[in-house]
Amino acid sequence: MIEAYVPILLFLLVAIGFAIFTLIVSSLIQSSRYNKVKLEPYECGIEPVTDARDRYSVRYYLIAMLFVIFDVETVFMFPWAVIMDELALFGLIEMLVFLFILVLGYVYAWRKGALEWA
Amino acid sequence: MPPGFSASDFYYILPELVLTGGALVVLLLSVVTPRRDGLLLGVSLATVAATLLGVASFAGLDETVSRGLLAIDGFAAFFKVVVLVSAALTLLMSAPYLRVEGLRAGEYYFLILCATLGMMFMASGVDLITLFIGLETMAVSFYVLAGYLKPNPRSNEAAVKYFLLGAFSLGVLLYGMSILYGVTGTTNLAATAAALSGQGPSLVLVLAVVLVGAGMGFKIAAVPFHMWAPDVYEGAPTPVTAFLSVGSKAASFAMLIRIFLEGLPSLGGEWTFLFYLLAIITMTVGNIAALTQSNLKRLLAYSSIAHAGYLLMGVVAGTERGVAAMLVYLGVYLFMQLGAFAVVAAMRRSDVVGDELKDLTGLSRRSPMAAFAMLFFMLSLGGIPPTAGFMGKIWLFGAAIDAGFVWLAVIAVANSAVSLYYYLRVVVFMWINDETAPAASPLVIGPAMTVALVVALFGTVLFGLYPQFLFEHAEAAARTLEGIGAGVALR
Numbered sequence: 185m186i187e188a189y190v191p192i193l194l195f196l197l198v199a200i201g202f203a204i205f206t207l208i209v210s211s212l213i214q215s216s217r218y219n220k221v222k223l224e225p226y227e228c229g230i231e232p233v234t235d236a237r238d239r240y241s242v243r244y245y246l247i248a249m250l251f252v253i254f255d256v257e258t259v260f261m262f263p264w265a266v267i268m269d270e271l272a273l274f275g276l277i278e279m280l281v282f283l284f285i286l287v288l289g290y291v292y293a294w295r296k297g298a299l300e301w302a
Numbered sequence: 303m304p305p306g307f308s309a310s311d312f313y314y315i316l317p318e319l320v321l322t323g324g325a326l327v328v329l330l331l332s333v334v335t336p337r338r339d340g341l342l343l344g345v346s347l348a349t350v351a352a353t354l355l356g357v358a359s360f361a362g363l364d365e366t367v368s369r370g371l372l373a374i375d376g377f378a379a380f381f382k383v384v385v386l387v388s389a390a391l392t393l394l395m396s397a398p399y400l401r402v403e404g405l406r407a408g409e410y411y412f413l414i415l416c417a418t419l420g421m422m423f424m425a426s427g428v429d430l431i432t433l434f435i436g437l438e439t440m441a442v443s444f445y446v447l448a449g450y451l452k453p454n455p456r457s458n459e460a461a462v463k464y465f466l467l468g469a470f471s472l473g474v475l476l477y478g479m480s481i482l483y484g485v486t487g488t489t490n491l492a493a494t495a496a497a498l499s500g501q502g503p504s505l506v507l508v509l510a511v512v513l514v515g516a517g518m519g520f521k522i523a524a525v526p527f528h529m530w531a532p533d534v535y536e537g538a539p540t541p542v543t544a545f546l547s548v549g550s551k552a553a554s555f556a557m558l559i560r561i562f563l564e565g566l567p568s569l570g571g572e573w574t575f576l577f578y579l580l581a582i583i584t585m586t587v588g589n590i591a592a593l594t595q596s597n598l599k600r601l602l603a604y605s606s607i608a609h610a611g612y613l614l615m616g617v618v619a620g621t622e623r624g625v626a627a628m629l630v631y632l633g634v635y636l637f638m639q640l641g642a643f644a645v646v647a648a649m650r651r652s653d654v655v656g657d658e659l660k661d662l663t664g665l666s667r668r669s670p671m672a673a674f675a676m677l678f679f680m681l682s683l684g685g686i687p688p689t690a691g692f693m694g695k696i697w698l699f700g701a702a703i704d705a706g707f708v709w710l711a712v713i714a715v716a717n718s719a720v721s722l723y724y725y726l727r728v729v730v731f732m733w734i735n736d737e738t739a740p741a742a743s744p745l746v747i748g749p750a751m752t753v754a755l756v757v758a759l760f761g762t763v764l765f766g767l768y769p770q771f772l773f774e775h776a777e778a779a780a781r782t783l784e785g786i787g788a789g790v791a792l793r
Contacts, residue, residue: 186484285326288326288329288330291330291333292330292333295333295334296333
């Protein structure tokens, strides 16, 4: 039983070892010439305009949460679509029930004004 | 349909489906027609009542459905009734409380119903995954409910504490479950029991027992996993506290019994010892800490910790009689504990928080009915005849002695004696005539709260005078549990 996990253990050791190895090697052979642009925080290539420690709207959290919910929904639908043939009508109804409950949540969020940005 | 499932699987979870539907209707109604709190309460109560009817109609069944994920047996039915009755009482006492606090009712009732749904699956689940999903459904609802008093820092603190510690304890529980799965290759409890039968305790299995025991110990607030309870109980809205201390505890005990008695009977020697120690320190620490409390909700929190200790005696006994006694005690505890919290909730006024012991001063004059009810709840919690609490304790302690745990029963009796001090202190406060107290304006108690109080009082008194009804149902429910007595008779 436990022997089945040996490849996973090996994989884990290789992964950790590789990370440590590359870090050590790059720190040995890199040239360290810093300038202002290099030390700036990386924000997807956009130049930072203000300090990163700033207050921002709580609405970001709401949008993020809604995003995660619908993200998970999509992730859930992919495996369902792959075995749609086997699940047949039963699977379709199950998925519709799932979507219906999710839509209820969407209606709730909408009526609550979670989607209004003002 | 996928192999193994059939249309009858949906028939057996019809009560749960009704509850889900009702909860969704409540949520939708709350945004479609805002500020119709009476309507929302009506729909919520009707949903609980319909679910209760469904559960009652399944009471005689003993089936394992949905490919061995759920057991529709007497044991599950008993717990479902306990959970649904406590949900109904919680809804009744919530309505006036929400009005005083100026809170929105829609989401609140929705979350109460969701928590109830999770509890029902915890009572029925005979698979580690089903049990865990039920526990999560319940716990997530409670994390939100604990912080429902948004402007109140204490309520926020309660929510954050409960969430962080709850998430951590669920992690511990899952770790234990994953070890069990690793050893047996199944999450089904019956299959787990079969895979482990005849196998001696190994280090890995003991580790699994300890981890699962710790995770469940957190949920039932057993010492030393109880530190969250007083703060959360104090900060959360009072009806939520009531539901947390009764519904959540009952469902967690159901899950604990399922996992250990049905799933791990061959490790009986190990977990009996573990719960033996937990029971003793839980009841002792709970009772001693309750002695010095000046806040009523904290006092009841420690008292509920102590009661978790008493209830664990039924698990330690591990016999059919032990489980039956536990069920009886939970049925009794439901009424006395919810009743006590209903009185606390009733004392909430727009200008008075009303959860300090001194707020009880002169309650006998302000509201003789509430004071009289509280007297009975306190006597019952302390285990004084002729209340239901006395009958529950007699059975529980008797079951422990019957199973050979005489010293455990002796310690429990000593603990009950200690607990009388603080229960009676509450009573003394209600009958004190304090001249310095502000003029005793009568405490007006609304119709919903009155119904909750009367039902709780009725249960507390009725089961004290006529416990036969409860005994018979608890015994029948305990009999439907699988694998009882197999290997747990280790003394």
